[in-house]
Amino acid sequence: MKLEGIEGSLILIKQGAEARVFESNFVGRRSVIKERFSKKYRHPLLDSKLTLKRLNAQEARCLTKARKLGVSTPALYAVDPLLHTLTFEYVEGPAVTDVLLEFGLHGIVEERLDDIATQIGDAIGKLHDGGLIHGDLTTSNMLVHNEDKAVDLYVLERALLSMHSSCGNVVSSHHGPYPCCIQEILKAVVCNIEQASSSATKRKKTHNDRMSSSPFCPPGYVKVLCDFGVQ
């Protein structure tokens, strides 16, 4: 599939509700191009506020802020205001979702789970301390890079929202509660997967069914919780 206006061929790797993601080459390095497209069914007033230009600028700003706060994200290689594309560093590694699936199928590696959970908690804690709201926290938006290194919060969809810090320093600076909470959530995830796959033959249901989102589930952060039956 060719992206109009860009030299060289591109391979589409994912299509979301708001953007297409291609694999490409940026001055000799493997890269990812995210192309946003406009939604013609939107109310024009809303659409003018959510222009691609603004969204791309927002994403660039939030990525920059996140990095300054010490949160690992893919590097931004280029922004094209005409084609409405963002070019990122290609990050190698599985999504956290896939790592959990692996655990579900072949058993949990406690150490690895602990490590991932801690890093997720650290990252979210840093974002929130810095006044950034992710807006779409899901394990499919997190990549495990270099096993021994940080978990990158890589977002495919419009994600990072900036929050004005006018409410003062409400959020506490230590990240104590986060790792424990996330640990429990992830364990619950894995248990559900194990249960589902063990009774797969009986109920004719695959683990994918359990993982699919409920139509009544609110978007964003809460999605993780309600998918896996945690309060």
Add this chain to the structure above:
Amino acid sequence: MKSFEIGIGGISLSLALFVDVTNSKELLELMQAGTLEPEVAFLNASLVPVVFPVLAAAYKTLVAKSRESLTTRTLHSELVYNYSGSKHISESLKRCGISDSTTYILAARFGASSDEMTAIKGHIKGTEIGLDELETRADRAQIHKHYKISVPELGISSVSDAIICRISARDAL
């Protein structure tokens, strides 16, 4: 000296690195008078830890040129401006370009023939060294200061990536 494919219009960027340069003042004067031929960009090499960010700035420059939307007067001054990651034009050219006292220079030219590169080298009174020396000779403190790279950021990113993010995001911020 080495050439790099930027990926736009088949144009390449040639880079050559020099130490112990003694005639920076002269080079600056010739450049400002517009009489330095062929057109070339002189970057303050202390701010260049590795080649990649320069290539990212070059990419941005060629895209702007192809759309007739250069911010500065020439293609090569645009390269220096883009490398700074700052919107302030004169400040960028001063900080990322050379001054009277600069002794460590990275020369860059788009679509340069070997004759042109030889001519450029002829203008510079200094010793050419390999691009692989960029890493050891870079002034980390100056880089951290100019690009305002925080300590937390260094924990999750290379200096090169930190610079590139600023180069690419500048106009969106």
